[in-house]
Amino acid sequence: MKTSPRIQREVIESCKAGDPRAFAEMVLQSQKKVFNIAYRMLGNSEEAKDVAQEVFVSVFNSIKDLREEIKFDSWLTQITLNHCRNRWKYLKRRHYFNSDSLDDPAETEDGDVPRAIYDPSDNPETLYEKKMIQELVQRGLQKLKEDQRELLVLRDLQGFSYEEMGELLGLPEGTIKSKLHRARMDLKQVLEKFAH
Amino acid sequence: MDCEKVRDRFSPLWEKELSPFDEKIIKEHLSSCPECQKEFKQFEKTMQWLHSVGDVEVPDGFLPGLYKKMEERKEIISAEKSGKRWLSLPLPLKLPVQAAAMVAVIFLVLYLTKMMPMRGYHPKEIGQPSSPLSLEKKPEEVSAPTGVKRERGNLKIAARTARPKDVEQAETAAPRKEEAPSSSREVTKYQAFDLKEAGRGKAPSSEEPEKIEKGPYAQEKLALASKPTQEIVLKISDREKAISEIYKLARQFGGEIIATEGDKCLASLPSGSFPQFEKELARLSSSTEADRTIMRKPATGSARSRQEVKKEVVEGKAKEPATLATHEESRIIVRILLVQD
Numbered sequence: 001m002k003t004s005p006r007i008q009r010e011v012i013e014s015c016k017a018g019d020p021r022a023f024a025e026m027v028l029q030s031q032k033k034v035f036n037i038a039y040r041m042l043g044n045s046e047e048a049k050d051v052a053q054e055v056f057v058s059v060f061n062s063i064k065d066l067r068e069e070i071k072f073d074s075w076l077t078q079i080t081l082n083h084c085r086n087r088w089k090y091l092k093r094r095h096y097f098n099s100d101s102l103d104d105p106a107e108t109e110d111g112d113v114p115r116a117i118y119d120p121s122d123n124p125e126t127l128y129e130k131k132m133i134q135e136l137v138q139r140g141l142q143k144l145k146e147d148q149r150e151l152l153v154l155r156d157l158q159g160f161s162y163e164e165m166g167e168l169l170g171l172p173e174g175t176i177k178s179k180l181h182r183a184r185m186d187l188k189q190v191l192e193k194f195a196h
Numbered sequence: 197m198d199c200e201k202v203r204d205r206f207s208p209l210w211e212k213e214l215s216p217f218d219e220k221i222i223k224e225h226l227s228s229c230p231e232c233q234k235e236f237k238q239f240e241k242t243m244q245w246l247h248s249v250g251d252v253e254v255p256d257g258f259l260p261g262l263y264k265k266m267e268e269r270k271e272i273i274s275a276e277k278s279g280k281r282w283l284s285l286p287l288p289l290k291l292p293v294q295a296a297a298m299v300a301v302i303f304l305v306l307y308l309t310k311m312m313p314m315r316g317y318h319p320k321e322i323g324q325p326s327s328p329l330s331l332e333k334k335p336e337e338v339s340a341p342t343g344v345k346r347e348r349g350n351l352k353i354a355a356r357t358a359r360p361k362d363v364e365q366a367e368t369a370a371p372r373k374e375e376a377p378s379s380s381r382e383v384t385k386y387q388a389f390d391l392k393e394a395g396r397g398k399a400p401s402s403e404e405p406e407k408i409e410k411g412p413y414a415q416e417k418l419a420l421a422s423k424p425t426q427e428i429v430l431k432i433s434d435r436e437k438a439i440s441e442i443y444k445l446a447r448q449f450g451g452e453i454i455a456t457e458g459d460k461c462l463a464s465l466p467s468g469s470f471p472q473f474e475k476e477l478a479r480l481s482s483s484t485e486a487d488r489t490i491m492r493k494p495a496t497g498s499a500r501s502r503q504e505v506k507k508e509v510v511e512g513k514a515k516e517p518a519t520l521a522t523h524e525e526s527r528i529i530v531r532i533l534l535v536q537d
Contacts, residue, residue, distance in 0.1 A: 027259055035254045049255050053262045057269060134249045156246040181207035188242040 012069040015060075027056050033158070034080050040153045041084040043142045047091070051083045058083070074168055077160075081150060081168065088146055140190045148183035155180055197225055199232050206239045427531045428474065431481050435459070438534055441480050449473040454529075461532040470528045477532070 011029075014022030034055050039048035058079050066075060141149050154160040154168070162173045169176065202225045208214045209222055226233050432438040442461055446453050449472055451465030465473055 024259065027262060031254050031258055032251060035258070036251045039252055040249075045252075045255060049258065049261070052254075053258070053265050056262050057266055060266060061269075130248060130250075133245050137245050137249050152246065156243070157249055177207065181204065184207060184239065184242065184246075185203075187246070188239055191242055191245070192238065 009069045012063070012066070012072050015063050016066065016069075018064075023060060026059075030076055031056075034076065037077065037080050037153060037158060038084055038087075040138065040141060040157055041081075041146075041149060042087060042091070043138055047087060051087050052080070055080050055083050074164060077154075078168055085146065136191065136194065137187075140187050140194070143190045144183060144186055148179070148186060151176065151180045151183050152187065156184075197221055199225075199229060202226065202229070202232050203235055206236055209236075210240060210243055426470070426528055427533065428477060429533045429535055430477060431535045433536070435534055435536065438480055442477070442532060445473055445476050445480075448476075451527075459534040459536075461534065463530045463532060465528050465530060467526060467528045470530070473530070 011022050011026050015026050031052060035048055035052040038051040038055070039045060042048050042051065055076070059076065066072065141152060144152070150169070151165070154165050155162075160168070162176055165171075165176050166173050171179075202222050205214060205218070205222055209219065212219075214222065226236055430438065439456060439461065442463065443453050446463045446465065449465055449469035451463055451469065451473065453461060454464050455462040463473075
């Protein structure tokens with residue numbers, strides 16, 4: 001994983017014992033990873049922040065039941081994914097994503113930006129700002145199925161290994177690889193459509 | 197290798213997970229197939245873009261916001277523990293529960309009022325003397341539930357002890373009454389409650405008790421038929437002798453003594469033989485003819501009430517009056533007051 005350092009075992013044990021300082025330390029160490037997964041999954045900063053906070057509330061309430069401290073990271077990611085899935089369903093029921101058109105400006109951390117044109121023949125470094133590419137990718141991710149987005153976020157954005165992904169998603173590595181390839185090809189197609 | 201299989205291996209090719217042999221085959225295909233080459237270039241670009249996406253910074257105030265949220269949760273949990281859970285429930289959940297509770301209460305009230313109608317108004321609407329022998333007693337003195345219980349007990353006694361004729365009358369009356377609407381049936385039932393003491397006084401001479409068990413309406417009719425209608429004051433010198441003479445006379449005229457209590461005597465007689473019985477009874481009197489008092493009017497207030505109620509029944513249903521009148525006229529209940537000379 002590229003975002004957060006592994007949480008020390010002592011911190012986890014102190015959290016389990018109910019130490020508020022250890023909990024705060026754990027949150028500070030893990031919040032970036034949790035928030036980024038949520039943000040890439042939901043595509044909205046406010047929703048991602050709320051979901052990430054909900055994740056830590058759940059962690060606080062159930063960390064005493066965690067048996068293997070060494071699996072804290074995958075346990076935390078599992079909780080994050082579950083919260084993201086629930087929130088995605090909730091927002092979908094309320095047609096939150098229906099108004100999202102390819103012509104709409106994409107939301108960024110700094111506000112709305114105009115839609116970037118996907119042209120793989122050009123050099124992105126020279127034609128587009130890096131931020132604009134990120135937003136284009138984010139918009140592309142939103143167009144994919146939820147499970148495809150999960151795979152791309154975990155593998156290509158968060159750098160999870162296939163083994164970790166297999167454990168998290170309860171799938172064999174071969175299945176994960178083939179699904180991930182399908183997700184990448186679909187994203188490629190979505191980004192190509194953005195250009196037309 | 198065809199194009200489809202090559203494109204399926206773009207991911208392992210890009211991640212360098214293919215065996216050298218496979219990698220060589222795919223690269224050879226890519227160099228010879230411009231379509232697949234273009235596809236792979238676009239795939240590579242997508243992967244570059246994906247991997248160029250960096251982490252975004254966590255918004256400010258994340259941790260304080262988290263603590264605030266945890267405090268709110270604590271309050272909700274403590275509210276739930278202190279029994280305020282109901283208040284915190286969402287309205288869509290509360291409304292159906294409240295509606296169901298209201299329906300349950302309505303059904304309960306309807307059930308109770310349907311099951312116990314007589315408790316509500318019977319004692320006030322219809323006078324209920326505790327005994328036809330003691331005319332002075334006010335109907336209001338008898339509470340409805342005990343009166344009803346006693347009445348039911350009395351009706352059972354009456355059923356066991358009724359004469360065949362009474363039983364037949366009751367039987368013929370019962371099916372007709374069952375046709376009546378429930379309101380008039382209830383009124384008739386209350387008439388029967390009025391006459392409970394008369395029913396209790398029936399002589400134990402029943403031949404067909406099982407017939408009378410056919411229904412409560414038959415029992416009610418029987419009690420109705422034996423209500424006191426006449427009163428005779430008899431001056432006597434020897435009480436025991438007078439009572440035995442009254443017994444004899446009653447049997448002689450096809451009637452019977454259904455109850456004796458102190459100086460009071462209740463006799464049931466066929467209406468046709470009543471004048472003869474009255475004459476014979478006058479001979480027993482130790483006083484002159486003028487001292488004998490015969491009250492031909494209904495003896496009690498409750499009897500008047502019964503008639504009023506009966507009138508209601510008559511108004512309520514055209515079939516009923518003939519039946520009731522027949523039963524009323526077939527027998528006369530005579531209350532004989534023995535006065536020591």
